[in-house]
Amino acid sequence: MDFKLTKEQELIQKAAREFAEKSIMPIAEQIDRDNFVPQEIFDEMGELGFFGLQFPEEDGGTGAGYSCYPLVVEQIARASSGVAMTFSVHSLGTSAIYTFGTPEQKARYMPDASSGKKLSSFAFTEPATGSDPKQITTTAVQDGDYYIINGTKRFISAADLDGPIVIFAKDDETGKPTAFIVDKNCPGYSVSEPWHKIGNRGGRLLDVYLKDVRVPAANLLGPKGNGYMVLQYGIAFGKVGVSSTALGGMQAALELSIKYAKEKAHRDSTIAKFPTTQVTIAKIAEKVEAARWLTYRLGYLAESTKDLREFAKEAALTKAFVTEAAVDVSRMAVAVHGSYGLMDDYKVSMIYRDAIIGEQIEGVNDMQRMIVAGNLLS
Ligand SMILES: Cc1cc2nc3c(=O)[nH]c(=O)nc-3n(C[C@H](O)[C@H](O)[C@H](O)COP(=O)(O)OP(=O)(O)OC[C@H]3O[C@@H](n4cnc5c(N)ncnc54)[C@H](O)[C@@H]3O)c2cc1C
Numbered sequence: 001m002d003f004k005l006t007k008e009q010e011l012i013q014k015a016a017r018e019f020a021e022k023s024i025m026p027i028a029e030q031i032d033r034d035n036f037v038p039q040e041i042f043d044e045m046g047e048l049g050f051f052g053l054q055f056p057e058e059d060g061g062t063g064a065g066y067s068c069y070p071l072v073v074e075q076i077a078r079a080s081s082g083v084a085m086t087f088s089v090h091s092l093g094t095s096a097i098y099t100f101g102t103p104e105q106k107a108r109y110m111p112d113a114s115s116g117k118k119l120s121s122f123a124f125t126e127p128a129t130g131s132d133p134k135q136i137t138t139t140a141v142q143d144g145d146y147y148i149i150n151g152t153k154r155f156i157s158a159a160d161l162d163g164p165i166v167i168f169a170k171d172d173e174t175g176k177p178t179a180f181i182v183d184k185n186c187p188g189y190s191v192s193e194p195w196h197k198i199g200n201r202g203g204r205l206l207d208v209y210l211k212d213v214r215v216p217a218a219n220l221l222g223p224k225g226n227g228y229m230v231l232q233y234g235i236a237f238g239k240v241g242v243s244s245t246a247l248g249g250m251q252a253a254l255e256l257s258i259k260y261a262k263e264k265a266h267r268d269s270t271i272a273k274f275p276t277t278q279v280t281i282a283k284i285a286e287k288v289e290a291a292r293w294l295t296y297r298l299g300y301l302a303e304s305t306k307d308l309r310e311f312a313k314e315a316a317l318t319k320a321f322v323t324e325a326a327v328d329v330s331r332m333a334v335a336v337h338g339s340y341g342l343m344d345d346y347k348v349s350m351i352y353r354d355a356i357i358g359e360q361i362e363g364v365n366d367m368q369r370m371i372v373a374g375n376l377l378s
Contacts, residue, residue, distance in 0.1 A: 003293070005071070012053070012068045016075035019048060024079035031082050031202035032350055035194060041083060045076075046116030051090060054302070055098055060111030066303035070244040070295050077248025081354035082202020084248060086119065088241025089157035089203070092362075093120025096166045096234030097181060100222040105181060109164045118163030121184065122238065123153040123208055124231055130155070131367055133168070133177045133228050138210065140169040140178060146214045147171070147180065149188075153208040159184065160191050160206055166221060166234065167210070174225030179234075181219045188213035199353035200245075233308045236315035238362050240302050243295040243318050246326035246358040249351045250288045253333035256348050257281055260337050271336075280332050287325040294318045313375040320368035323358030330355040 005013065023044055024031075031037055045051060054069045055061025069091065077084035094113040097105060097120070112118040129135040138151025149169050159165065164181050171178040182189065192207040222230045258281060261272040271277050298318045305311040330352040334341035341348045359365045 008064065009068055009071060012064060013071040013075065015048060016050070016072040017078075019044065020075045020079040024076065024083055028080040028347075029350075031080050033201075035082075035196070035201045035204065037080075037083050037086060037202045042086070042116055042119065045087065050076075050087070051094075051116035051119075052114030054091070055094070055110065055114050059098060059106055060114035062114075066240065067296070067299045069302075070240060070247070070299040073241055073244035074248040074251065074292075074295070077245040078252045079248075080202060081200050081245055081249050081351075081357075084241075084245040085200045085203030086158050086161075088238065088245055089121060090116075090119045090163075091241050092234065092238030093122040093164060093166050095237035096122060096179070096221065096230055097164060099233065099237070100179070100230050101181070102218075104218065105221070109181065113163065119158050119161045120163050121156055121158050121161075121165040122234065123156045123159070123165055123167045124235075125154045125156070127152060127154050131364060133231060136168060136170060136177055138167070138169040140171045140180065140215075142172060142217070143214075145217050147217060147220075149180065149182070149210045149213040149215055151210050153210070155195065155205050156191075156208050157203055157205055159208045160194075160204065165208075166230070167208075168227045168231060171224055176225040177227030177231065178224050179221040179227040179230040180215050181221050182210075182213060182215055186213060198356060199350070200357045233312055235362050236308070236312040237302055239315040239319040240295070240298050242358055242362050243291070243298060243322040246323045246355065247288070247291050247295050249354050250284075250291055250326050250329045253329050253348055253351050254281075254284050254288050256346075256351075257284060257333045257336040260340075277336060280336055284329050284332050287329050291322040291325045295322055309375070313372055316363070316368035316371040319358075319362065320365040320372070323355075324365060326355040326358055 049062040050072050052061030053064045054066040057063045073084050097109050113120050126136050140147040140149050165184045167180050167182050168177045188211045190209045195205045261277050264271045301311055301314050333348045334352050337348050340346050
Protein backbone atom coordinates (compact mmCIF):
# COMPACT_ATOMS: atom_id res chain seq x y z
CA MET A 1 0.00 0.00 0.00
CA ASP A 2 1.48 3.33 -1.07
CA PHE A 3 -0.45 6.57 -0.61
CA LYS A 4 2.17 8.67 -2.42
CA LEU A 5 1.63 10.02 -5.93
CA THR A 6 4.26 8.96 -8.46
CA LYS A 7 6.52 11.60 -10.00
CA GLU A 8 4.42 11.50 -13.19
CA GLN A 9 1.16 11.87 -11.24
CA GLU A 10 2.60 14.86 -9.33
CA LEU A 11 3.60 16.52 -12.61
CA ILE A 12 0.15 15.96 -14.15
CA GLN A 13 -1.56 17.28 -11.02
CA LYS A 14 0.70 20.36 -11.07
CA ALA A 15 -0.02 21.01 -14.76
CA ALA A 16 -3.77 20.76 -14.09
CA ARG A 17 -3.56 23.09 -11.11
CA GLU A 18 -1.57 25.70 -13.03
CA PHE A 19 -3.93 25.51 -16.00
CA ALA A 20 -7.02 25.81 -13.78
CA GLU A 21 -5.60 28.76 -11.83
CA LYS A 22 -4.40 30.61 -14.93
CA SER A 23 -7.13 29.93 -17.48
CA ILE A 24 -10.31 28.95 -15.59
CA MET A 25 -10.31 30.69 -12.19
CA PRO A 26 -10.30 34.25 -13.61
CA ILE A 27 -13.45 33.49 -15.66
CA ALA A 28 -15.20 31.05 -13.28
CA GLU A 29 -17.87 33.60 -12.35
CA GLN A 30 -18.46 34.47 -16.00
CA ILE A 31 -18.87 30.74 -16.84
CA ASP A 32 -21.43 30.43 -14.03
CA ARG A 33 -23.29 33.60 -15.04
CA ASP A 34 -23.38 32.89 -18.80
CA ASN A 35 -23.83 29.11 -18.42
CA PHE A 36 -21.20 28.74 -21.12
CA VAL A 37 -17.59 27.54 -21.29
CA PRO A 38 -15.50 29.31 -23.98
CA GLN A 39 -14.15 26.87 -26.58
CA GLU A 40 -10.55 27.99 -25.83
CA ILE A 41 -10.77 26.26 -22.45
CA PHE A 42 -11.52 22.91 -24.08
CA ASP A 43 -8.85 23.56 -26.74
CA GLU A 44 -6.24 24.12 -24.05
CA MET A 45 -7.34 21.00 -22.16
CA GLY A 46 -6.93 19.07 -25.42
CA GLU A 47 -3.44 20.47 -25.95
CA LEU A 48 -2.49 19.43 -22.41
CA GLY A 49 -3.65 15.89 -23.17
CA PHE A 50 -6.32 15.87 -20.43
CA PHE A 51 -9.11 14.32 -22.54
CA GLY A 52 -7.07 11.20 -23.28
CA LEU A 53 -5.35 10.72 -19.92
CA GLN A 54 -6.91 7.40 -19.09
CA PHE A 55 -6.73 5.84 -22.56
CA PRO A 56 -3.74 4.04 -24.13
CA GLU A 57 -1.64 5.68 -26.80
CA GLU A 58 -2.89 3.29 -29.52
CA ASP A 59 -6.37 4.75 -28.91
CA GLY A 60 -5.12 8.32 -29.15
CA GLY A 61 -4.72 8.77 -25.40
CA THR A 62 -1.66 9.75 -23.38
CA GLY A 63 -1.46 6.41 -21.57
CA ALA A 64 -1.12 8.10 -18.17
CA GLY A 65 -3.85 5.86 -16.74
CA TYR A 66 -7.19 6.28 -14.97
CA SER A 67 -5.41 7.00 -11.65
CA CYS A 68 -4.31 10.37 -13.06
CA TYR A 69 -7.81 11.34 -14.15
CA PRO A 70 -9.25 12.26 -10.68
CA LEU A 71 -6.14 14.37 -10.01
CA VAL A 72 -6.92 16.51 -13.05
CA VAL A 73 -10.72 16.70 -12.63
CA GLU A 74 -10.26 17.73 -8.99
CA GLN A 75 -8.04 20.67 -9.94
CA ILE A 76 -10.41 21.78 -12.70
CA ALA A 77 -13.46 21.50 -10.42
CA ARG A 78 -11.62 23.49 -7.74
CA ALA A 79 -11.88 26.35 -10.27
CA SER A 80 -15.18 25.57 -12.05
CA SER A 81 -17.51 22.68 -11.60
CA GLY A 82 -19.19 23.49 -14.95
CA VAL A 83 -15.96 22.84 -16.86
CA ALA A 84 -15.36 19.70 -14.79
CA MET A 85 -18.86 18.42 -15.52
CA THR A 86 -18.37 18.67 -19.30
CA PHE A 87 -15.00 16.93 -18.92
CA SER A 88 -16.59 14.24 -16.73
CA VAL A 89 -19.46 13.41 -19.08
CA HIS A 90 -17.03 13.30 -22.00
CA SER A 91 -15.06 10.66 -20.11
CA LEU A 92 -18.26 8.75 -19.36
CA GLY A 93 -19.23 8.52 -23.05
CA THR A 94 -15.66 7.85 -24.19
CA SER A 95 -15.06 5.19 -21.51
CA ALA A 96 -18.21 3.35 -22.65
CA ILE A 97 -16.92 3.32 -26.23
CA TYR A 98 -13.46 2.27 -25.05
CA THR A 99 -14.80 -0.53 -22.81
CA PHE A 100 -17.53 -1.97 -25.04
CA GLY A 101 -16.57 -0.80 -28.55
CA THR A 102 -15.39 -3.05 -31.38
CA PRO A 103 -11.88 -2.38 -32.78
CA GLU A 104 -13.55 -0.57 -35.73
CA GLN A 105 -15.67 1.64 -33.43
CA LYS A 106 -12.62 2.47 -31.32
CA ALA A 107 -10.57 3.29 -34.41
CA ARG A 108 -13.32 5.64 -35.60
CA TYR A 109 -14.19 7.43 -32.37
CA MET A 110 -11.33 7.18 -29.86
CA PRO A 111 -8.62 9.37 -31.48
CA ASP A 112 -10.82 12.49 -31.79
CA ALA A 113 -12.38 11.91 -28.36
CA SER A 114 -9.00 11.35 -26.70
CA SER A 115 -7.60 14.54 -28.19
CA GLY A 116 -10.71 16.55 -27.29
CA LYS A 117 -11.41 17.46 -30.92
CA LYS A 118 -14.82 15.88 -30.34
CA LEU A 119 -16.64 15.79 -26.99
CA SER A 120 -18.66 12.69 -26.07
CA SER A 121 -22.08 12.45 -24.39
CA PHE A 122 -24.16 9.68 -22.84
CA ALA A 123 -27.95 9.64 -23.11
CA PHE A 124 -30.04 7.41 -20.93
CA THR A 125 -32.48 9.70 -19.07
CA GLU A 126 -35.93 10.35 -20.55
CA PRO A 127 -38.87 12.49 -19.43
CA ALA A 128 -40.43 9.46 -17.66
CA THR A 129 -37.34 8.08 -15.91
CA GLY A 130 -33.69 8.54 -15.01
CA SER A 131 -33.39 5.44 -12.84
CA ASP A 132 -35.34 2.61 -14.46
CA PRO A 133 -34.12 1.10 -17.78
CA LYS A 134 -37.40 -0.81 -18.16
CA GLN A 135 -39.28 2.46 -18.55
CA ILE A 136 -37.35 3.95 -21.47
CA THR A 137 -39.49 4.57 -24.53
CA THR A 138 -36.93 5.53 -27.21
CA THR A 139 -37.12 2.91 -29.97
CA ALA A 140 -34.68 1.46 -32.49
CA VAL A 141 -36.21 -0.34 -35.47
CA GLN A 142 -33.93 -2.28 -37.82
CA ASP A 143 -34.06 -1.35 -41.51
CA GLY A 144 -31.49 -3.44 -43.40
CA ASP A 145 -28.02 -2.38 -42.30
CA TYR A 146 -29.42 0.55 -40.30
CA TYR A 147 -31.48 1.25 -37.19
CA ILE A 148 -34.05 4.04 -37.14
CA ILE A 149 -34.10 5.71 -33.73
CA ASN A 150 -37.01 7.79 -32.41
CA GLY A 151 -37.53 9.31 -28.98
CA THR A 152 -36.65 12.09 -26.53
CA LYS A 153 -33.74 12.14 -24.10
CA ARG A 154 -33.84 14.52 -21.15
CA PHE A 155 -31.09 16.41 -19.27
CA ILE A 156 -28.23 15.34 -21.53
CA SER A 157 -24.88 16.96 -20.84
CA ALA A 158 -22.99 18.58 -23.73
CA ALA A 159 -25.61 17.26 -26.15
CA ASP A 160 -25.05 20.21 -28.49
CA LEU A 161 -21.26 19.85 -28.84
CA ASP A 162 -20.04 17.83 -31.84
CA GLY A 163 -18.91 14.29 -31.04
CA PRO A 164 -20.26 10.82 -30.36
CA ILE A 165 -23.22 10.22 -28.05
CA VAL A 166 -24.07 6.81 -26.56
CA ILE A 167 -27.84 6.49 -26.81
CA PHE A 168 -30.03 3.86 -25.16
CA ALA A 169 -33.13 2.66 -27.03
CA LYS A 170 -35.37 -0.41 -26.97
CA ASP A 171 -34.65 -2.42 -30.11
CA ASP A 172 -37.53 -4.03 -32.00
CA GLU A 173 -36.16 -7.56 -31.76
CA THR A 174 -35.41 -8.02 -28.03
CA GLY A 175 -37.63 -5.22 -26.67
CA LYS A 176 -34.77 -4.48 -24.24
CA PRO A 177 -32.45 -1.47 -23.96
CA THR A 178 -29.64 -1.51 -26.51
CA ALA A 179 -26.80 1.00 -26.76
CA PHE A 180 -25.87 2.79 -29.99
CA ILE A 181 -23.12 5.24 -30.88
CA VAL A 182 -24.69 8.19 -32.69
CA ASP A 183 -22.99 11.28 -34.13
CA LYS A 184 -24.43 14.34 -32.41
CA ASN A 185 -26.03 16.85 -34.76
CA CYS A 186 -26.60 14.21 -37.52
CA PRO A 187 -29.83 14.43 -39.63
CA GLY A 188 -32.89 13.93 -37.38
CA TYR A 189 -30.95 14.92 -34.22
CA SER A 190 -31.90 18.20 -32.57
CA VAL A 191 -31.68 19.72 -29.09
CA SER A 192 -33.68 22.04 -26.83
CA GLU A 193 -32.47 25.31 -25.37
CA PRO A 194 -30.15 24.65 -22.39
CA TRP A 195 -31.89 24.03 -19.06
CA HIS A 196 -31.34 26.70 -16.38
CA LYS A 197 -30.08 24.64 -13.49
CA ILE A 198 -29.10 25.57 -9.95
CA GLY A 199 -25.37 24.80 -10.26
CA ASN A 200 -22.61 23.24 -12.38
CA ARG A 201 -23.41 26.08 -14.72
CA GLY A 202 -21.37 26.07 -17.88
CA GLY A 203 -21.95 22.33 -18.02
CA ARG A 204 -24.79 22.60 -20.51
CA LEU A 205 -27.80 20.36 -20.15
CA LEU A 206 -30.23 19.89 -23.04
CA ASP A 207 -33.01 17.62 -24.16
CA VAL A 208 -32.32 15.61 -27.31
CA TYR A 209 -34.98 14.95 -29.94
CA LEU A 210 -34.40 11.93 -32.17
CA LYS A 211 -36.60 11.89 -35.26
CA ASP A 212 -35.95 8.99 -37.63
CA VAL A 213 -32.23 9.10 -36.90
CA ARG A 214 -30.52 6.52 -39.16
CA VAL A 215 -27.68 4.74 -37.42
CA PRO A 216 -25.56 2.04 -39.12
CA ALA A 217 -26.03 -1.38 -37.48
CA ALA A 218 -22.23 -1.34 -37.09
CA ASN A 219 -22.75 1.36 -34.42
CA LEU A 220 -24.47 -0.99 -32.01
CA LEU A 221 -22.42 -0.72 -28.79
CA GLY A 222 -22.20 -4.11 -27.06
CA PRO A 223 -24.58 -6.96 -27.87
CA LYS A 224 -28.17 -6.23 -28.92
CA GLY A 225 -30.50 -6.20 -25.89
CA ASN A 226 -27.55 -5.74 -23.53
CA GLY A 227 -27.79 -1.99 -23.06
CA TYR A 228 -28.31 -2.43 -19.34
CA MET A 229 -24.78 -3.82 -19.04
CA VAL A 230 -23.33 -0.88 -21.00
CA LEU A 231 -25.35 1.51 -18.82
CA GLN A 232 -24.47 -0.08 -15.49
CA TYR A 233 -20.75 -0.43 -16.11
CA GLY A 234 -20.33 2.61 -18.38
CA ILE A 235 -21.86 4.83 -15.73
CA ALA A 236 -19.57 3.31 -13.10
CA PHE A 237 -16.67 4.98 -14.95
CA GLY A 238 -18.68 8.22 -15.03
CA LYS A 239 -18.84 8.15 -11.24
CA VAL A 240 -15.06 8.65 -11.09
CA GLY A 241 -15.66 12.03 -12.75
CA VAL A 242 -18.69 12.94 -10.63
CA SER A 243 -16.80 12.11 -7.41
CA SER A 244 -13.71 14.02 -8.56
CA THR A 245 -15.85 17.03 -9.48
CA ALA A 246 -17.44 17.01 -6.01
CA LEU A 247 -13.99 16.67 -4.44
CA GLY A 248 -12.63 19.72 -6.27
CA GLY A 249 -15.51 21.83 -4.94
CA MET A 250 -14.90 20.53 -1.42
CA GLN A 251 -11.21 21.42 -1.57
CA ALA A 252 -12.09 24.94 -2.72
CA ALA A 253 -14.64 25.24 0.12
CA LEU A 254 -11.98 24.24 2.66
CA GLU A 255 -9.45 26.76 1.34
CA LEU A 256 -12.02 29.58 1.22
CA SER A 257 -13.21 28.81 4.77
CA ILE A 258 -9.69 28.88 6.18
CA LYS A 259 -8.94 32.16 4.40
CA TYR A 260 -12.18 33.79 5.51
CA ALA A 261 -11.81 32.63 9.12
CA LYS A 262 -8.33 34.14 9.30
CA GLU A 263 -9.41 37.43 7.73
CA LYS A 264 -12.83 38.17 9.22
CA ALA A 265 -12.17 40.55 12.10
CA HIS A 266 -13.85 40.12 15.46
CA ARG A 267 -12.97 42.72 18.13
CA ASP A 268 -9.15 42.60 18.35
CA SER A 269 -8.82 39.22 16.60
CA THR A 270 -10.57 37.12 13.90
CA ILE A 271 -13.37 34.53 13.89
CA ALA A 272 -10.63 31.86 13.67
CA LYS A 273 -10.27 32.16 17.45
CA PHE A 274 -13.75 30.72 18.06
CA PRO A 275 -13.83 27.01 18.93
CA THR A 276 -17.04 26.71 16.85
CA THR A 277 -15.23 27.99 13.73
CA GLN A 278 -12.29 25.71 14.48
CA VAL A 279 -14.50 22.64 14.89
CA THR A 280 -16.38 23.42 11.67
CA ILE A 281 -13.15 23.78 9.71
CA ALA A 282 -11.76 20.57 11.20
CA LYS A 283 -14.97 18.74 10.23
CA ILE A 284 -14.69 20.09 6.67
CA ALA A 285 -11.07 18.89 6.51
CA GLU A 286 -12.05 15.39 7.74
CA LYS A 287 -14.63 15.00 4.99
CA VAL A 288 -12.36 16.39 2.27
CA GLU A 289 -9.61 13.95 3.20
CA ALA A 290 -11.96 10.94 3.35
CA ALA A 291 -13.52 11.93 0.01
CA ARG A 292 -10.10 12.44 -1.57
CA TRP A 293 -8.79 8.98 -0.78
CA LEU A 294 -12.00 7.21 -1.77
CA THR A 295 -11.98 9.11 -5.07
CA TYR A 296 -8.31 8.49 -5.84
CA ARG A 297 -8.84 4.84 -4.97
CA LEU A 298 -11.75 4.67 -7.43
CA GLY A 299 -9.47 6.05 -10.16
CA TYR A 300 -6.97 3.31 -9.32
CA LEU A 301 -9.73 0.67 -9.44
CA ALA A 302 -10.96 1.99 -12.82
CA GLU A 303 -7.45 1.28 -14.10
CA SER A 304 -6.77 -2.03 -12.40
CA THR A 305 -10.00 -3.92 -11.75
CA LYS A 306 -10.74 -7.11 -13.66
CA ASP A 307 -14.22 -7.44 -12.17
CA LEU A 308 -16.68 -4.86 -13.58
CA ARG A 309 -19.43 -5.84 -11.11
CA GLU A 310 -17.13 -5.25 -8.14
CA PHE A 311 -15.97 -1.96 -9.70
CA ALA A 312 -19.59 -0.84 -10.17
CA LYS A 313 -20.19 -1.45 -6.45
CA GLU A 314 -17.11 0.55 -5.43
CA ALA A 315 -18.12 3.34 -7.83
CA ALA A 316 -21.63 3.48 -6.31
CA LEU A 317 -20.25 3.52 -2.77
CA THR A 318 -17.72 6.25 -3.57
CA LYS A 319 -20.15 8.44 -5.50
CA ALA A 320 -22.80 8.30 -2.75
CA PHE A 321 -20.33 9.10 0.04
CA VAL A 322 -18.40 11.83 -1.76
CA THR A 323 -21.36 13.72 -3.23
CA GLU A 324 -23.16 13.67 0.12
CA ALA A 325 -20.00 14.84 1.90
CA ALA A 326 -19.74 17.66 -0.67
CA VAL A 327 -23.18 18.95 0.33
CA ASP A 328 -22.23 18.80 4.04
CA VAL A 329 -18.92 20.53 3.41
CA SER A 330 -20.35 23.33 1.30
CA ARG A 331 -23.11 23.95 3.85
CA MET A 332 -20.50 24.20 6.63
CA ALA A 333 -18.37 26.49 4.45
CA VAL A 334 -21.37 28.79 3.99
CA ALA A 335 -21.82 28.77 7.79
CA VAL A 336 -18.20 29.85 8.34
CA HIS A 337 -18.93 32.83 6.08
CA GLY A 338 -22.20 33.76 7.84
CA SER A 339 -24.58 35.73 5.61
CA TYR A 340 -21.73 36.65 3.28
CA GLY A 341 -21.69 32.97 2.25
CA LEU A 342 -25.18 33.40 0.82
CA MET A 343 -24.13 36.18 -1.54
CA ASP A 344 -23.19 35.72 -5.18
CA ASP A 345 -20.04 37.75 -4.53
CA TYR A 346 -18.66 34.90 -2.40
CA LYS A 347 -17.58 31.76 -4.20
CA VAL A 348 -18.84 29.43 -1.43
CA SER A 349 -22.41 30.23 -2.49
CA MET A 350 -21.62 28.89 -5.98
CA ILE A 351 -19.92 25.81 -4.49
CA TYR A 352 -23.06 25.14 -2.46
CA ARG A 353 -25.23 25.36 -5.61
CA ASP A 354 -22.81 23.07 -7.44
CA ALA A 355 -22.58 20.51 -4.64
CA ILE A 356 -26.28 19.84 -4.51
CA ILE A 357 -26.21 18.49 -8.07
CA GLY A 358 -23.89 15.53 -7.45
CA GLU A 359 -26.34 13.61 -5.27
CA GLN A 360 -28.93 13.46 -8.07
CA ILE A 361 -26.87 12.67 -11.18
CA GLU A 362 -25.53 9.45 -12.70
CA GLY A 363 -28.03 7.62 -10.54
CA VAL A 364 -29.56 9.20 -7.44
CA ASN A 365 -27.75 8.28 -4.22
CA ASP A 366 -30.60 6.08 -2.99
CA MET A 367 -30.00 3.91 -6.05
CA GLN A 368 -26.24 3.83 -5.36
CA ARG A 369 -26.95 2.41 -1.93
CA MET A 370 -29.25 -0.20 -3.43
CA ILE A 371 -26.40 -1.25 -5.76
CA VAL A 372 -24.00 -1.54 -2.80
CA ALA A 373 -26.49 -3.42 -0.63
CA GLY A 374 -27.48 -5.69 -3.53
CA ASN A 375 -23.83 -6.63 -3.99
CA LEU A 376 -23.06 -7.11 -0.29
CA LEU A 377 -26.20 -9.09 0.48
CA SER A 378 -26.23 -11.35 -2.60
C1 LIG B 1 -26.45 18.34 -14.08
C2 LIG B 1 -27.09 17.10 -14.62
C3 LIG B 1 -26.44 16.38 -15.61
C4 LIG B 1 -27.06 15.24 -16.17
N1 LIG B 1 -26.44 14.61 -17.21
C5 LIG B 1 -27.04 13.52 -17.76
C6 LIG B 1 -26.47 12.88 -18.91
O1 LIG B 1 -25.46 13.33 -19.47
N2 LIG B 1 -27.08 11.78 -19.41
C7 LIG B 1 -28.22 11.27 -18.86
O2 LIG B 1 -28.73 10.25 -19.34
N3 LIG B 1 -28.82 11.87 -17.78
C8 LIG B 1 -28.25 12.99 -17.23
N4 LIG B 1 -28.85 13.63 -16.17
C9 LIG B 1 -30.08 13.09 -15.62
C10 LIG B 1 -29.86 12.39 -14.28
O3 LIG B 1 -28.88 11.38 -14.37
C11 LIG B 1 -31.20 11.82 -13.80
O4 LIG B 1 -32.09 12.92 -13.67
C12 LIG B 1 -31.03 11.10 -12.49
O5 LIG B 1 -30.44 9.84 -12.72
C13 LIG B 1 -32.35 10.91 -11.74
O6 LIG B 1 -33.38 10.54 -12.59
P1 LIG B 1 -34.82 11.24 -12.43
O7 LIG B 1 -34.58 12.70 -12.33
O8 LIG B 1 -35.68 10.76 -13.55
O9 LIG B 1 -35.34 10.72 -11.06
P2 LIG B 1 -36.25 9.44 -10.77
O10 LIG B 1 -35.65 8.23 -11.39
O11 LIG B 1 -37.66 9.77 -11.11
O12 LIG B 1 -36.11 9.37 -9.21
C14 LIG B 1 -36.77 10.32 -8.36
C15 LIG B 1 -36.77 9.81 -6.94
O13 LIG B 1 -37.38 8.52 -6.87
C16 LIG B 1 -36.54 7.58 -6.20
N5 LIG B 1 -36.50 6.33 -6.96
C17 LIG B 1 -36.62 6.19 -8.30
N6 LIG B 1 -36.55 4.89 -8.63
C18 LIG B 1 -36.40 4.21 -7.50
C19 LIG B 1 -36.29 2.82 -7.19
N7 LIG B 1 -36.32 1.89 -8.13
N8 LIG B 1 -36.14 2.49 -5.90
C20 LIG B 1 -36.09 3.42 -4.93
N9 LIG B 1 -36.20 4.74 -5.16
C21 LIG B 1 -36.35 5.13 -6.42
C22 LIG B 1 -35.14 8.16 -6.18
O14 LIG B 1 -34.50 7.90 -4.96
C23 LIG B 1 -35.36 9.64 -6.37
O15 LIG B 1 -35.27 10.29 -5.13
C24 LIG B 1 -28.30 14.79 -15.65
C25 LIG B 1 -28.94 15.52 -14.64
C26 LIG B 1 -28.36 16.68 -14.15
C27 LIG B 1 -29.10 17.47 -13.11
